[in-house]
Amino acid sequence: MREQLRIALQTCFGYRSFRPGQEEVISRIMCGESVLGLLATGGGKSLTFQLPALLLPGITLVVSPLISLMTDQVQQLRAQKKIPAATLNSAQSREEARETLRGLEQGRFKLLYVSPERLQQPVVQNVLKRIGVSLFAVDEAHCISQWGHDFRTDYLRLPEAAKRLGNPPVLALTATATAEVREEICQLFAIKPENVVALPVNRANIALDVIHAEDEGERRSLALKLMDSLAGQGIVYCSTRQAVEVLVSSYQIEGKKRIHGYHGGMESMERMLVQAQFASGELDLIVATNAFGMGIDKADIRFVLHYQMPASLEAYAQEIGRVGRDGKPGYAALFAVREDVQIHQHMVEKEYPTQEQVEQYCRLLASGAFPSPEQLAALEISPETAELLAFYAEKAGARQADGTVVRNVDERRIARAIIQALERRKLKKLQKLTAMVRFAQERNQCLRKSLNRYFGDEQHSFATQCCTYCGLSRDAYTGPSPGRSEEEMPWDFRRALARLLPNL
DNA sequence: CGGGGTAGCTATACAGCTACCCCGGTGCCGTATT
Numbered sequence: 422m423r424e425q426l427r428i429a430l431q432t433c434f435g436y437r438s439f440r441p442g443q444e445e446v447i448s449r450i451m452c453g454e455s456v457l458g459l460l461a462t463g464g465g466k467s468l469t470f471q472l473p474a475l476l477l478p479g480i481t482l483v484v485s486p487l488i489s490l491m492t493d494q495v496q497q498l499r500a501q502k503k504i505p506a507a508t509l510n511s512a513q514s515r516e517e518a519r520e521t522l523r524g525l526e527q528g529r530f531k532l533l534y535v536s537p538e539r540l541q542q543p544v545v546q547n548v549l550k551r552i553g554v555s556l557f558a559v560d561e562a563h564c565i566s567q568w569g570h571d572f573r574t575d576y577l578r579l580p581e582a583a584k585r586l587g588n589p590p591v592l593a594l595t596a597t598a599t600a601e602v603r604e605e606i607c608q609l610f611a612i613k614p615e616n617v618v619a620l621p622v623n624r625a626n627i628a629l630d631v632i633h634a635e636d637e638g639e640r641r642s643l644a645l646k647l648m649d650s651l652a653g654q655g656i657v658y659c660s661t662r663q664a665v666e667v668l669v670s671s672y673q674i675e676g677k678k679r680i681h682g683y684h685g686g687m688e689s690m691e692r693m694l695v696q697a698q699f700a701s702g703e704l705d706l707i708v709a710t711n712a713f714g715m716g717i718d719k720a721d722i723r724f725v726l727h728y729q730m731p732a733s734l735e736a737y738a739q740e741i742g743r744v745g746r747d748g749k750p751g752y753a754a755l756f757a758v759r760e761d762v763q764i765h766q767h768m769v770e771k772e773y774p775t776q777e778q779v780e781q782y783c784r785l786l787a788s789g790a791f792p793s794p795e796q797l798a799a800l801e802i803s804p805e806t807a808e809l810l811a812f813y814a815e816k817a818g819a820r821q822a823d824g825t826v827v828r829n830v831d832e833r834r835i836a837r838a839i840i841q842a843l844e845r846r847k848l849k850k851l852q853k854l855t856a857m858v859r860f861a862q863e864r865n866q867c868l869r870k871s872l873n874r875y876f877g878d879e880q881h882s883f884a885t886q887c888c889t890y891c892g893l894s895r896d897a898y899t900g901p902s903p904g905r906s907e908e909e910m911p912w913d914f915r916r917a918l919a920r921l922l923p924n925l
Numbered sequence: 926c927g928g929g930g931t932a933g934c935t936a937t938a939c940a941g942c943t944a945c946c947c948c949g950g951t952g953c954c955g956t957a958t959t
Binding site: 488564760762772 | 952
């Protein structure tokens with residue numbers, strides 16, 4: 422079989438050999454096993470379901486978190502004309518979606534990309550059931566633990582969907598997962614421990630730096646200097662949209678590089694444009710919230726700065742992991758200011774409903790139906806929170822198969838179950854935050870070891886430089902970057918304006 | 926909790942200060958609306 426796979430790889434994709442981990446994953450899938458693949462992004466993750474898609478009889482379903490990821494991949498596949506692929510999502514017109522469904526029924530596709538939300542729709546499930554799903558792939562599977570438990574609960578309904586589709590083998594793929602997240606994914610999809618294919622977490626070519634600053638002012642001047650002096654293209658992560666806007670404006674006053682902000686509050690067209698400009702090298706610096714990341718398939722990003730601390734070491738690892746995929750030296754610096762923990766604490770607090778809100782919600786359930794939008798608004802429960810409450814209420818047995826509420830539901834028991842589930846999640850989030858804080862406040866332990874150990878990796882080798890505490894020369898990463906020329910009119914104009922009107 | 930914006934005061938400076946208020950991340954989907 423190994424030989425067959427190699428031939429398929431050569432003839433269909435034009436590669437002579439597999440990259441680390443790929444063959445391992447694919448051969449197990451072809452044996453009908455469910456697999457969890459922990460492969461570095463850019464390491465050819467998508468090939469591990471694209472190749473089986475060609476060899477397996479029915480259709481391969483790919484659950485993907487972002488519309489942009491789905492359209493990108495489908496376009497690429499169509500351009501290569503190797504694999505007939507399609508996607509279903511809300512960016513399409515009704516007509517397009519109908520056409521895709523028709524094509525599916527006629528067996529015109531081998532690969533279908535969908536969001537977890539779309540997969541919940543009965544129409545979609547029925548069509549898939551009829552044509553037969555041979556492989557159920559979940560791309561960026563860390564989203565299950567990262568988002569599933571709070572604002573995208575449909576992620577947690579994936580195992581149920583797989584069951585309804587006749588239990589095809591599942592391939593869950595991600596780049597970063599702690600032992601705990603691995604366990605959760607394995608349990609959800611009944612993946613055997615021996616079918617976890619993991620590559621080392623350690624990124625030997627990235628130097629890890631932590632820069633302690635007393636206050637916001639000191640941090641800002643240090644960061645602005647660093648942004649200007651580091652060589653190559655880079656990303657600066659902030660934890661709020663406001664911080665992004667402010668940092669971009671202050672950089673533009675004196676900074677020399679081509680820079681742009683990026684966050685979820687921007688128009689989707691602008692976001693696409695900015696990402697494309699960064700990819701093509703027309704921008705040197707992106708200042709972003711955690712919205713910027715997935716789907717960035719750029720090998721030569723030279724540095725990532727964390728202007729503020731992220732909410733977990735998972736997020737941190739994912740974000741610095743975008744540096745140096747080409748294997749050349751890269752640099753990651755985290756600015757540590759004590760107060761940064763507050764914003765994350767606030768978000769965790771805000772995210773979950775109060776005990777009283779849960780009780781009132783359950784009282785409404787007891788009256789025989791899921792609360793209406795008006796009732797939810799009266800309780801000051803956001804639509805996202807309502808979704809979360811409905812999910813946990815269902816899990817506690819408050820919902821019947823037809824979608825209505827169970828008669829004479831025990832409101833107290835349901836409320837208790839929901840509150841417990843929410844408390845558990847909240848505690849987990851706070852523990853992750855604590856681990857992140859500990860890492861940021863570290864004053865002598867090797868950062869590489871701390872980070873790798875968090876993910877259960879004991880391999881700590883490094884290529885050029887290790888970390889702040891093992892000794893690090895920042896000068897090694899400075900140098901000229903493409904930058905913008907001084908004569909460039911629009912930029913000079915903008916700079917002059919910024920000087921005059923710093924608040925614009 | 927803390928950063929940033931703004932109103933308002935002082936009192937003559939094309940500001941500086943304080944007190945106060947507001948807001949804070951990640952994305953599907955579908956329906957109503959511009």
